[in-house]
Amino acid sequence: MSTLTLTGITKRYGSVAAVDNVSLKVEHGTRTAVVGPSGSGKTTLLRLIAGFEPPEAGCIAIDGEVVADQGVIVPAHRRSVGVVSQHGALFPHLTVAGNIGFGMGRRAKDRDRRIAELLDAVELPQAMGGRKPRDLSGGEQQRVALARALARRPRLMLLDEPFSSLDTSLREVMRAMVARVLDDAGTTTVLVTHDQAEALSFADRVAVLHRGQLVQAGSPQDLYFRPQSPMVAAFLGDIVALPAVIEGDLAVCALGSIAVTADGRAGTTTIFLRPEQLRLVPTTAVDSDGEVIGSGFAGPTSTVIVSLGKRPEPLRVRMSSQDAPPVGTPVKFVVLGKARILP
Amino acid sequence: MTSFAVAVSLLALLPFGFIIWETLTTGWETAVSLIFRRRVGELLINTLLLEALAIPLCCAIAVALAWLTERSDLPGARFWAWLGVAPLAVPAFVQSYAWVSMFPGIHGLGGGVLVSVVTYFPFVYLPVAAQLRQLDPAIEDAASALGLGPWAVFFRAVLPQLRLAIVGGALLVGLHLLAEYGLFAMIRFDTFTTAIVDQFQSTFNGVAANMLADVLVLCCLGLLLLEGRARGDGGYARVGGGSARAAMRKQLGVWLLPALALLVMICCLSLGIPVITLYRWLAAGGVAIWDFDALGGALGQTLVLSLAGAALTTLAAMPLAWLSVRAPGRLHRLLEACHYYLGALPGVVIALALVTIAVRVALPLYQTAANLLFAYVLLFLPRALVSIRASIAQAPVELEWTSASLGRSPMATIWTVTLRLAAPGIFAGMALVGMGITTELTATLLLAPTGVHTLATRFWSLTSELDYAAAAPYAVMMVVWSLPLTFLLYMQSRRVAGR
Ligand SMILES: Nc1ncnc2c1ncn2[C@@H]1O[C@H](COP(=O)(O)OP(=O)(O)O)[C@@H](O)[C@H]1O
Ligand SMILES: [Mg+2]
Numbered sequence: 001m002s003t004l005t006l007t008g009i010t011k012r013y014g015s016v017a018a019v020d021n022v023s024l025k026v027e028h029g030t031r032t033a034v035v036g037p038s039g040s041g042k043t044t045l046l047r048l049i050a051g052f053e054p055p056e057a058g059c060i061a062i063d064g065e066v067v068a069d070q071g072v073i074v075p076a077h078r079r080s081v082g083v084v085s086q087h088g089a090l091f092p093h094l095t096v097a098g099n100i101g102f103g104m105g106r107r108a109k110d111r112d113r114r115i116a117e118l119l120d121a122v123e124l125p126q127a128m129g130g131r132k133p134r135d136l137s138g139g140e141q142q143r144v145a146l147a148r149a150l151a152r153r154p155r156l157m158l159l160d161e162p163f164s165s166l167d168t169s170l171r172e173v174m175r176a177m178v179a180r181v182l183d184d185a186g187t188t189t190v191l192v193t194h195d196q197a198e199a200l201s202f203a204d205r206v207a208v209l210h211r212g213q214l215v216q217a218g219s220p221q222d223l224y225f226r227p228q229s230p231m232v233a234a235f236l237g238d239i240v241a242l243p244a245v246i247e248g249d250l251a252v253c254a255l256g257s258i259a260v261t262a263d264g265r266a267g268t269t270t271i272f273l274r275p276e277q278l279r280l281v282p283t284t285a286v287d288s289d290g291e292v293i294g295s296g297f298a299g300p301t302s303t304v305i306v307s308l309g310k311r312p313e314p315l316r317v318r319m320s321s322q323d324a325p326p327v328g329t330p331v332k333f334v335v336l337g338k339a340r341i342l343p
Numbered sequence: 344m345t346s347f348a349v350a351v352s353l354l355a356l357l358p359f360g361f362i363i364w365e366t367l368t369t370g371w372e373t374a375v376s377l378i379f380r381r382r383v384g385e386l387l388i389n390t391l392l393l394e395a396l397a398i399p400l401c402c403a404i405a406v407a408l409a410w411l412t413e414r415s416d417l418p419g420a421r422f423w424a425w426l427g428v429a430p431l432a433v434p435a436f437v438q439s440y441a442w443v444s445m446f447p448g449i450h451g452l453g454g455g456v457l458v459s460v461v462t463y464f465p466f467v468y469l470p471v472a473a474q475l476r477q478l479d480p481a482i483e484d485a486a487s488a489l490g491l492g493p494w495a496v497f498f499r500a501v502l503p504q505l506r507l508a509i510v511g512g513a514l515l516v517g518l519h520l521l522a523e524y525g526l527f528a529m530i531r532f533d534t535f536t537t538a539i540v541d542q543f544q545s546t547f548n549g550v551a552a553n554m555l556a557d558v559l560v561l562c563c564l565g566l567l568l569l570e571g572r573a574r575g576d577g578g579y580a581r582v583g584g585g586s587a588r589a590a591m592r593k594q595l596g597v598w599l600l601p602a603l604a605l606l607v608m609i610c611c612l613s614l615g616i617p618v619i620t621l622y623r624w625l626a627a628g629g630v631a632i633w634d635f636d637a638l639g640g641a642l643g644q645t646l647v648l649s650l651a652g653a654a655l656t657t658l659a660a661m662p663l664a665w666l667s668v669r670a671p672g673r674l675h676r677l678l679e680a681c682h683y684y685l686g687a688l689p690g691v692v693i694a695l696a697l698v699t700i701a702v703r704v705a706l707p708l709y710q711t712a713a714n715l716l717f718a719y720v721l722l723f724l725p726r727a728l729v730s731i732r733a734s735i736a737q738a739p740v741e742l743e744w745t746s747a748s749l750g751r752s753p754m755a756t757i758w759t760v761t762l763r764l765a766a767p768g769i770f771a772g773m774a775l776v777g778m779g780i781t782t783e784l785t786a787t788l789l790l791a792p793t794g795v796h797t798l799a800t801r802f803w804s805l806t807s808e809l810d811y812a813a814a815a816p817y818a819v820m821m822v823v824w825s826l827p828l829t830f831l832l833y834m835q836s837r838r839v840a841g842r
Contacts, residue, residue, distance in 0.1 A: 077750050077756075148749065
């Protein structure tokens with residue numbers, strides 16, 4: 001059974017539709033990522049699900065119980081939905097233990113034991129229970145916020161860009177930790193983020209939001225390799241787009257004839273490749289596709305800029321700095337896998 | 344909650360509605376004959392001259408003082424900053440009592456301007472000093488780099504940025520000048536407020552007093568409009584990110600001595616004279632003036648009234664403040680604006696309205712503590728609103744949501760999260776109101792039931808009998824009471840700036 005069902009949810013602020021007719025199902029025990037550029041309505045969607053605001057139209061059901069529909073609005077405190085927001089929103093007047101225990105009821109028998117368990121689960125030392133939030137680092141605050149939201153064993157956990165205020169190295173660690181904790185607890189989760197890599201690596205299912213509309217939802221692989229719009233294709237990763245003429249299973253383009261998933265299409269169109277499908281091989285001037293005209297060094301990888309003879313704008317390919325050919329080298333492309341037609 | 348806020352606002356509109364009602368029912372002829380007469384003309388000229396002289400002087404002194412304490416290498420700047428605020432601890436009528444004691448000949452416009460300036464300049468000093476601390480020194484650097492000399496930098500780059508603070512402070516001074524009774528009565532300078540109180544006390548001539556109140560309210564309105572004009576189109580945002588670096592202090596060099604002389608003179612006038620006078624009266628009066636029964640009684644009654652008034656005012660302000668922070672709709676903006684204007688109503692107008700309403704409509708309320716407390720609530724509501732609003736804004740709404748998602752009901756959330764976080768600010772606001780009530784004179788004089796004597800009214804009746812020595816202990820107690828208030832105001836302005 002689905003834990004969360006959204007049907008035609010709409011929310012407007014003035015003339016702006018922050019969330020526009022969104023329908024989505026989240027299966028029990030899964031992790032769904034809602035991803036979209038800043039301002040696309042992700043936070044608004046979460047706020048509607050959590051019950052902080054009512055939708056203008058549409059229906060929200062959690063575990064089969066309708067929590068928002070025309071006339072029916074279950075207030076946030078009766079929804080049993082956990083929320084972790086970008087900055088943690090810890091209560092500054094309570095200790096860490098007080099924060100974690102906030103939702104438990106003051107006299108719950110196993111309160112202290114639960115708090116200790118949760119501190120363990122989010123890998124915080126027990127001694128931290130007595131500290132105030134202002135003495136904690138950003139990562140520690142997020143761990144406390146997660147423990148606090150888990151304490152009530154919510155039916156559904158909503159995470160609003162919980163990692164975006166952390167530095168890059170910490171982000172990986174936190175993401176793995178959160179995924180493990182949520183799996184252990186078997187909590188159905190919706191994560192909202194503008195970081196496509198985060199969405200693709202964290203979730204079982206990804207939904208792309210654009211200007212308040214849900215443009216595509218599916219497995220991470222599905223979205224990455226089979227986007228149904230240029231926006232999704234470009235948002236989920238870098239693309240190399242090339243004009244091409246489709247002839248059967250081949251596309252004739254600036255890189256020569258390459259394999260393509262044509263799905264029955266033919267004629268002139270635009271195909272795309274992910275940059276990691278391209279390999280650069282130094283070659284002789286005669287059978288080269290183009291020439292290296294520049295290179296951007298970024299430590300382990302470099303972005304190599306290749307000018308193609310016939311094409312006005314050059315191609316950019318990221319590759320290992322070890323293999324990056326110097327400027328002026330004539331090069332040839334080897335294409336791995338198949339190109340796809342840009343919808 | 345909304346209905347409670349609306350009810351409070353309607354009650355707060357009562358005196359204003361009363362004034363309009365009175366004016367409409369008085370009849371054109373009577374109104375004209377009562378308003379367009381020589382006496383009103385004289386009062387109007389007095390008032391205008393007082394405002395026109397005292398406000399600019401206050402501003403000039405305050406800006407000079409603020410610059411010296413915040414931006415120059417003046418030795419002991421912190422100490423001088425304190426002295427710039429300390430005059431607030433001396434109630435206006437105590438200040439004027441001190442001056443009359445020392446210079447018995449003081450009277451009229453000159454005296455009025457002199458005493459008002461030394462009493463009220465801190466109202467401008469506080470916001471200007473706070474603003475100066477906040478200014479981004481990069482703007483001054485840019486001005487110097489564009490070839491402006493130090494004076495030109497001050498007048499063309501610094502002063503314009505202080506405009507909002509100066510105008511805001513000046514409005515406060517102007518409204519106090521209009522509303523003050525004790526200060527001007529003591530040195531025999533007639534303003535609308537003194538005339539209304541005299542009229543009321545001598546003949547209980549409701550209509551004449553009410554017509555004077557009309558003109559007084561119009562003056563306040565004029566001041567508010569003027570302020571709106573002078574304020575310009577709002578603030579000056581800091582350009583660019585990052586926090587402002589602390590400003591360099593300018594070296595005074597040869598100006599040090601004149602600067603110190605100015606400061607010493609201001610301090611002597613605003614603090615020296617009250618301190619010396621009080622000391623002299625206490626020394627001259629000896630033990631005889633410490634009538635502990637009367638003192639204790641007045642202190643007790645003052646305490647009860649202040650606590651009750653502060654609690655009631657805070658309670659009345661709370662829903663409105665909460666709504667205006669959390670649900671800033673059109674209705675709430677209207678209510679807020681309404682309280683902003685009501686905040687300008689002088690105490691004497693509110694008192695007059697409540698007395699007349701009690702006499703005519705609700706006689707059992709006449710001369711009761713309830714009526715007096717109601718007046719206090721109306722008088723101090725706008726101020727309480729400002730400080731409670733600010734403290735509720737300190738508790739981010741995100742925390743309320745989080746609390747709801749953790750299963751707390753809305754009421755429990757407000758109680759355990761919002762109010763818990765806003766509590767320090769709310770208590771500060773309550774203390775401000777309470778201490779304001781302690782030294783309130785005008786409304787208390789008109790409304791206090793027989794047998795109720797506060798420190799201020801006791802002091803006032805003693806000075807009216809020219810028993811200045813016996814009044815001194817009351818003055819001392821009011822000053823001591825007001826010191827924490829002053830400290831609070833000082834700390835608040837620091838905190839706002841240190842944000
Ligand atoms: N309380 C609000 N009032 C008015 N507009 C809002 C409000 N909250 C969000 N919006 C608007 O709705 C759109 C989506 O916002 P949001 O959900 O915060 O986006 P995201 O979280 O994806 O960055 C934005 O255009 C934003 O300006
Ligand atoms: Mg957001």
